[in-house]
Amino acid sequence: MACDNQEKNLSICNCSYEPCSRKGRCCECIVYHRRNGELPACYFTDTQERSYNRSISYFVKCNS
Ligand code: SF4
DSSP states (O other): OOOTTHHHHHTTOOOOOTTOTTTTOHHHHHHHHHHTTBOOGGGSOHHHHTTTOOBHHHHHHHTO
16 A cells, blocks of 8 residues: 655655665554554665664663
């Protein structure tokens, strides 16, 4: 199913994990990471995001 907002979302997406099929599909992205106890890339800086550590504990560590 096409996402009407995908191009707009991609323009502000900082995720560098290119193979991901959820890029620009923010609703799918957040459901995927929430299910895994994680946060999407956009919660992290570009440098932090490239670690691919999306855990909540890493987010807390980065922001403490
Ligand atoms: S944050 Fe995760 S689900 Fe979202 S586009 Fe990046 S790798 Fe895919």
